[in-house]
Amino acid sequence: MNQFQYVRPTKQKAAIDALAKDANAQIIAGGTNLIDLMKRGVMAPQKLVDINKLPLNKIERDGSNTRIGALALNGVVAEDKLVLEKHPLLAQALNAGASAQLRNMATVGGNMLQRTRCHYFYDTALPCNKREPGSGCGALEGFNRMHAIFGFSDKCIAVHPSDMSVALVALDATVLVSGPKGDRRIPFIDFHRLPGDTPQKDTNLEPGELITAVDIPDAPFTKNVHYLKVRERASYAFALVSVAAALNIENNTIKDARLAMGGVAHKPWRLTEAEKSLVGKPATEETFRQAAEVAMRGAKAFKYNQYKLKLAPNSIVQALKTAAAVA
């Protein structure tokens, strides 16, 4: 690990100033991802701006939104009464992530910004365009079992590993950020990027910007929801594929639907076309199969992740079945 400076501002403005002053500064929240990356030499910030003294951990109502502070802990959000009542899908997704110990350290802001778990990104002896632009993509012709089937480029086929973000994109959340140029709101669906030619950029956050909160609008997805995570052990593993499914069912007819996948793309993958195909249909396995087919259009796999072409649609069907309580 490099030598680095460490500051712990108590005011939001001071944090933003500290970031603005130093291009190589990095925010640290729970540190559960950043510290690992620093120890392995993947990231080497010159300065750490510890934001834990900022008052950003509240979970509160804001009009018809639930506002969750960027420093709210994953474990706390997952058990929050408001969240459980209004957005149970989010609670399920959070509880599917990492382990209890990690969730008690990890923050909402940090979770969104956690970096890919691609093996080539993590090993500084191997090529990775995300870590070292221009060095090549090790995964493209390598061990790409965990990798993308949607939205990848020839520069990068990594996936975003967050579970929470899959639920947030399905729930139409908005990210609130504050930076040197002021505050702005970024729809969650536009927050993460596809790799294109700049895989080093995970998100559309600008340098010096700080996430302050996420807003989740009220919606009638409180009952028929399910977050399904398929992984290689029963707990404490990243998703091979995950599905966030939310349905609003009246008289066995789907009035409205939300669907997103994790483990399949460089960003949490919202499935708007599949959602549309669900609306107005009866909540049956047949309907879900059709939606899964729509969802999978354009998917393409690599040598070791062919299985995702089958696992992903199967998982969509299963998640929708569970959400709708269809046996």
Add this chain to the structure above:
Amino acid sequence: MKEQSPKQSGAIGEPMNRVDGRLKVTGAAKYSAEYELPGLVHGVLVGSTITKGTIKSIDTRQAERAPGVLAVITYLNSPKVPGFAERDHPAEPPTAGQPLRVFHDNKVLFNDQPIAIVVADTLERARYAASLVKTQYDQDKHQTNLEANLDKGFLPVQAKKNPKSPLADYQRGEVDAYKNGATKLEAEYVIPTEMHNPMELQAIIAHWEAPDKLTVYDKTQAVMGTQRAFAKDWGIPEANVKVIATFVGGAFGNGLHNWPHETAAIIAAKKTGRPVKVVLTREQMFTMVGYRPYTWQKIGMSATPDGKLTAITHESVGQTSSYEQFTESTLQQTRMMYTSPNVTTRYRIASLDVSTPIWMRGPGEATGAFALESAIDEMAYAVNMDPLEFRVRNHTDTDPDNGKPWSTKYLKECFQMGAERIGWKNRKQQPGAVRAGDWLVGYGMGVGTFGAHRGAATVRARLQKNGQLVLQSATTDIGPGTGTAMVQIAATTLGMPPEKITFQLGNSTFPQAPSQGGSSTVNTVGAAVQDACIALRKKLQQLASATPNGAAFNAAKPEDIVISEGHLSLASDKLAKAAYADLLKQNNEAEVEVVTESKPGNDRDKYSMYSYSVHFVQVHVHPLTGEVRVKKIISCADAGTIINQKTAGNQMMGGAVGGIGMALTEGAVIDDRFGRYVTKDLADYHVPVHADAPNMEFAFVNKPDPHVNALGTKGIGEIAIIGMAPAIANAVFNATGKRIRELPITPDKLI
């Protein structure tokens, strides 16, 4: 498991609490990395980033200038290890070949091979400076893929020299007779590389107390083997090397060899004149301390239509390094487990540009059992017979390998106990016929066996004036509860309360004992403890007989003698008493001491000795997502006398969970283009977590084997895992109709 009474008699069989349990859970137990020596400094290894070739240049200048750095050692400036230069085969290796000669030359033999060690005053500074070492290489083409190199498999050197070696080709009856069988099958099985990954990272503190006197606090399963190895390396008397391994935080076999980081630490301590601590990182645990080797197997099998095995051919090729020939007994059980009149086995190894493998729990046998017990299940299906019935039909009452009787064999009892408990009668032969909600339900079983080995060991028993008994032997305890078992054996032999007895281990200055491996510690050291206790009592009796009121002692039966605080007495005669002070005066000693060696007798020639386990499992498999959940495990063991029901149960539980990992989650992957592991931390290499461990039940036949030793023990550690992976794979087949012959059984293979 039964609740225990607070007062423990320590009798053999009692589920006594671990004697070191409190030390462990309170953190008071000291592991290798935890010793604080004056002047201690920290070493961090720099690993090669190529797989094969030579170091062209290595620039250490920047690292040397970094704050706190004492030395940067490479092959260019390393103190010469006398044993490296003088001998082709330096330290007596547990495997044939040439253990890696650390910092000896510019050759790179595997990826992440240590090519430098940076020593600094703090770990952080050493680690930072290590990142500043810049190396250039000349690369050669490497081979890291076993399946691409199966044709390069060769007979290990031991088998070439000695056709009687268990590793040599084996033939009973006709060669490859399965080819002409009535019902036959032929199938290939693959297990990936598996990593031991104990909780405790490999660690050593090396301290030269004088130029020819070395002390190491070292994570090892063999304090005496380590002592011999380093004495040879450095050309010093064995007595000048002291090895301490009082506590070992799990090892599963990776402490059965001495590894490059140990030598690197000793070199660094030599160079700097300071005690040097080296603790591996988790990633280094994948590249430097052995693993269960990637192994390909093929089985040919035939049976009569009514389910009698007629022939088995079992071949295997396991990977080894380019510099050592690692071998294990993958095929042994195929020769002795079933009645088949025709058996052929062929064992090969293939050299790759990887580090050397090492025995991992249930070594070889666990690998072989995956193929054999899967094939048995396949054959049972081929003749449409219940796999349990099929095994009973092919059960053998003598060892078909050599015609000898078994010392004891209660395998059928295990079948019965397990089948009842799992509810085998609920199993349907037809795959996929049982459901629980969305999930498919399957039942499976697998058998494990392992030799009931016993070696020679010496134990010192010392009765102190205060009535405390101290036992010493240079064995280790990597977690099974060795000390606890030894205390119970002594307590039972002498009728003493366990709290009056201490068993000391993990120190090379103690009397001789072998490494802790091969499920043989209780068989070997336990027998020696029993013998030492008997000898001690005899000596006490003799001493007591010579005291003024000694007649009663002289006439007493040994079992009648009671060792109490301050004096010896007789259970049958309240008046007979001999004070230790009086006994000791006779010999002018402060304590009564005996040192006893115990060895196996010639029963070894007359009988075949094995432990057995039978694993029954119930799994659920999700038809859409391919997830497998092990729902229930019942393991029954014929392991001879059970010394402690609780720690024996712990052993079975650990083995069962290891078996779940082998079956469902574990496998370390190398990207062959680079020759480098890509799954090398506990997030990417999946050991089972709590949520993967189901309801487990363990049952022991608990009948003594009179031929292994007087205690009647046979060993548990290995059979706990051997046969578990095929039991799970067979259950998956029963649930889904899918026969997975390549581990681990991950969801992608089932959808």
